[in-house]
Amino acid sequence: MNWDDIATKGRILIVDxxxxxxxxxxxxxxxxxxxxFAMNGEKALxxxxxxxxxxxxxxxxxxxxxxxxxxxxxxxxxxxxDIPIIFVTALKTPEDETRALDAGAADFISKPxxxxxxxxxxxxxLTVKRQSDALRELTLTDGLTGVANRRAFDERLQGEWRxxxxxxxxxxxxxxxxxxxxxxxxxxxHQAGDACLQQAGAAMRRAxxxxxxxxxxxxxxxxxxxxxxxxxxxxxxxxxxxLDEIAALKIAHERSSICPFITVSMGVASITPHGQVxxxxxxxxxDSLLYRAKAAGRNRYLTDGD
Numbered sequence: 001m002n003w004d005d006i007a008t009k010g011r012i013l014i015v016d017x018x019x020x021x022x023x024x025x026x027x028x029x030x031x032x033x034x035x036x037f038a039m040n041g042e043k044a045l046x047x048x049x050x051x052x053x054x055x056x057x058x059x060x061x062x063x064x065x066x067x068x069x070x071x072x073x074x075x076x077x078x079x080x081x082d083i084p085i086i087f088v089t090a091l092k093t094p095e096d097e098t099r100a101l102d103a104g105a106a107d108f109i110s111k112p113x114x115x116x117x118x119x120x121x122x123x124x125x126l127t128v129k130r131q132s133d134a135l136r137e138l139t140l141t142d143g144l145t146g147v148a149n150r151r152a153f154d155e156r157l158q159g160e161w162r163x164x165x166x167x168x169x170x171x172x173x174x175x176x177x178x179x180x181x182x183x184x185x186x187x188x189x190h191q192a193g194d195a196c197l198q199q200a201g202a203a204m205r206r207a208x209x210x211x212x213x214x215x216x217x218x219x220x221x222x223x224x225x226x227x228x229x230x231x232x233x234x235x236x237x238x239x240x241x242x243l244d245e246i247a248a249l250k251i252a253h254e255r256s257s258i259c260p261f262i263t264v265s266m267g268v269a270s271i272t273p274h275g276q277v278x279x280x281x282x283x284x285x286x287d288s289l290l291y292r293a294k295a296a297g298r299n300r301y302l303t304d305g306d
Contacts, residue, residue, distance in 0.1 A: 009033060010054035010126045015044040015070065016088070017062045021111070025057055025088065028115035029122065041065025045073055048080045055125050057118075060089035060100065068103050075104040078159060082132070084125045088113060142217040144194055145201035153216035153224055157279050160212070160228040165273035172235035172270040174225040175286040176204065176242065179263045179298040181221035183255035196262060197221065199249050207241035224286075232270035232304060239268050239301040258298050265293040266301035 014025045014037040022037045029035050036053060038044040041064055048056065056074070060067035067087060074080040084106040089096070097108045106128075107121050140152035148156070157173075164171040178184075178200060185193040197217075204215045204223055214226040225242070227235050242264065251262040267289025271282050285304065293302040 010122070011036065011051070012122065013038065013044065013047055013051075013053035013056045015039075015041070015056060015062075015067070016059040018059075021059065021088075024113060024115075025118065028113070028118045032119065033122070041067075041070040041073075044070055045080075048074055048083060049077065052079070053083060054129060055122060056083055056085045057088045057122075058085050058105070060087055060091055060096070068099065071100075071103045071105060082129075082136075084129050086121060086125060088118075142201075145198050145217050147201045147205065147223070148214055148216035150216065150218055153214060153218065153226065156214050156216075156226060157283075160214075160226065161273050161279045161282075164228060165275075167229075168272060169229045170231045170270050170272045171282065172227040172230045172232060172268065173282050173286040174227070174235060174239055174242070174301070175218070175267045175269075175283075175290040176223040176225065177265050177290055177294065178221040179258055179265055179294070180253070180256050184253050184262065187255045196251055199251065200246060200262070200264070203245035203249060204242055207245050208238050213238075224283075230270070232268070235268050235270055236301070236303055239266050239303075242266065243299075243301070263299035265290060265298045267291070267293055268301050268303040270304060 009032065011034045012029055014022050014035060016022050017039050019039070026035050026037065036047055036051060038047050041062060058067045058070060067089065071085055074083060074085065085104065086107040086109060087100040087105045088109045088111065090111045092110045100108050106125055109118060109121060140149060142149040160171055181193070184196060201215065201217065201223065204225060208215055208225050208227065212228045216224045216226070218224040225238065227238060246262060246264050249262065253260065253262045256263070267286040269282055269285035269289060271277060289302045293300050296302065
């Protein structure tokens with residue numbers, strides 16, 4: 001993999017209270033990158049949280065929240081703490097540079113800026129970030145199925161829960177279990193079992209296709225589908241698609257007492273987060289519904305309304 005190639009395009013946020021400085025940096029970067037800008041610290045924090053830039057070019061001296069305060073706020077928030085920050089400032093002393101680096105900046109450029117230097121420093125930081133993102137992705141992906149792993153699910157559940165709580169939007173969860181999978185493994189062998197899990201994971205990803213949806217291997221033959229900003233009716237639609245996608249695989253299961261092919265059971269729960277409820281409640285509700293679906297005959301889903 002050529003890291004220089006993947007670093008040539010990024011989303012860059014320029015933060016400076018002087019439009020002239022914004023225009024200079026925009027001119028230097030617009031041919032290679034998507035460029036956003038903010039002219040105060042508060043706006044910068046909002047854009048960073050909701051548009052997730054790959055890199056931030058941050059002025060140190062601004063009215064209101066200065067660059068150091070913005071940098072500290074970015075580093076304190078889970079959603080923005082890994083975004084690299086380059087201070088671009090008229091400050092020039094070694095003490096100023098040390099203060100910026102101590103605050104969490106990845107680099108420091110003094111004004112007036114040289115366009116070629118800015119482009120080179122931006123490419124370097126984007127390369128480092130892409131490498132870091134790729135390594136992190138490996139730690140959050142289930143090695144067998146390619147879907148998210150349990151750690152990734154737990155992290156996303158916490159983050160999406162907070163986001164939905166702030167927006168007072170629902171969040172839904174589907175817990176999925178492959179029916180009588182132990183019998184399948186015992187009869188066909190573990191290689192066939194692994195292939196079945198891979199195909200099932202891919203089928204669930206086809207059913208939950210929005211960018212914010214998360215399909216995760218929760219453990220063994222159990223999967224979780226997290227649906228942020230989706231109500232119960234929308235989650236039911238996804239559950240029906242999962243049944244259809246799994247059925248379309250037509251993976252033979254001679255030892256099943258339900259169907260000659262692989263099937264799944266699901267529990268579908270939805271909630272609008274508020275201060276009195278924890279994310280574990282959503283998982284518990286979906287898990288309880290899953291076991292009720294299994295007890296009711298499997299190859300089906302049950303919801304909060306059933």
